[in-house]
Amino acid sequence: MGMIQALTGLLFGSGRNVVTETAEVFRVNAEKEAMRGATAQAAALSQFGAEFRVTERSVFDRVMDALNRIPRPAMALGTLALFVSAMVDPVWFAARMAGIALVPEPLWWLLAAIVSFYFGARHQSKGQDFQREVAATMAAVPGVVQTVRDVEALRDVTPGPVVETESFAEAGGNPALMDWRRGQA
Structure with a gap:
């Protein structure tokens, strides 16, 4: 033991x-x-x-805090407003988007730099892809201008009454329509 x-x-x-x-x-x-x-x-x-304990804060501090909270909600709400404006007035929206397509490349670079620094994004790694996209957008400017002209021309066009003709069915264009017309006769 x-x-x-x-x-x-x-x-x-x-x-x-x-x-x-x-x-x-x-x-x-x-x-x-x-x-x-x-x-x-x-x-x-x-x-x-x-x-984060709140002590006596100055008016300047409160204003700066309020301003720092504006950009993200403003960008989100602005994007939603663009969608709404595209549905409400497509001609107005098309004209504005054509104007955006005409913005020169240096301004796009400046905007991208400001936004990327503000949100801490990695702008430099995406720079070359962005430059190619901007160049492709600028190459599309003539087509966009013509599209805006075509859309603006639609403002004064009012649709007339629909007139049915037999030429489409006689040409054999739509077999379902031909069967329906035979059933109606």
Whole structure:
């Protein structure tokens, strides 16, 4: 009995646990790791809380915060407004989009740089693709101008009454229509 007691005292005695200490060399103690994680998280939360704690803020600070919140909602709502305007007045929308197609390349680069720096995008990696797209858009300008002219010409055109003729059916253009007309006769 004395030998077992001495061995147990050697391993677990004097407030130490040699087995646990040896195992912790190879595997992290889950309970202590959770306690360290909780302590770190509590420290981070208190730091964030102190950072965002509202003290007396000046009018300038409040105005700047308000201005910083405008661009993203304005861009989203502006895009939705473009869709609505395309449905409400397609001719007006086509004329405006043709005007956008005529914007010179340096202005597109400037706009892209401003937007990319504002939102932290990686503009430089997309630069060459963007330049090719702008060049293709600029090459399409004559076609867009002609389309706008055609669309503008539609403003004064009012559709007349539909007149049915037998020439299409006689030419064998639509077999379903010919069968229907035979059934009507």
